Amino acid sequence: MAELKSRPAVTDCFNVTGEKAFIFKICVKNMSELDEILESISHVCKTDTSLVLNTVITSRLPNLDTR
Numbered sequence: 001m002a003e004l005k006s007r008p009a010v011t012d013c014f015n016v017t018g019e020k021a022f023i024f025k026i027c028v029k030n031m032s033e034l035d036e037i038l039e040s041i042s043h044v045c046k047t048d049t050s051l052v053l054n055t056v057i058t059s060r061l062p063n064l065d066t067r
Contacts, residue, residue, distance in 0.1 A: 003040055003041055003044070004024060004037075004041065007026075007037060009026050009027055009028050009033065009037060010024055010025070010026050010037075011025045011026065011027050012024065012025035013025075020048070034049070
């Protein structure tokens with residue numbers, strides 16, 4: 001975890017239920033940079049990688065006002 005915390009490319013980390021323990025959002029310029037990050041943690045854990053093809057809904061907060 002410390003390896004990823006120190007990297008500016010790692011923008012978010014979520015502890016989740018199910019088969020995966022964590023989901024990381026990583027923003028990189030190219031595949032070489034992503035490959036280098038994944039290689040740096042390969043001795044610690046197995047990874048599954050998904051790439052964002054486009055954004056359908058951008059980050060937003062729900063309206064929690066129930067008045």
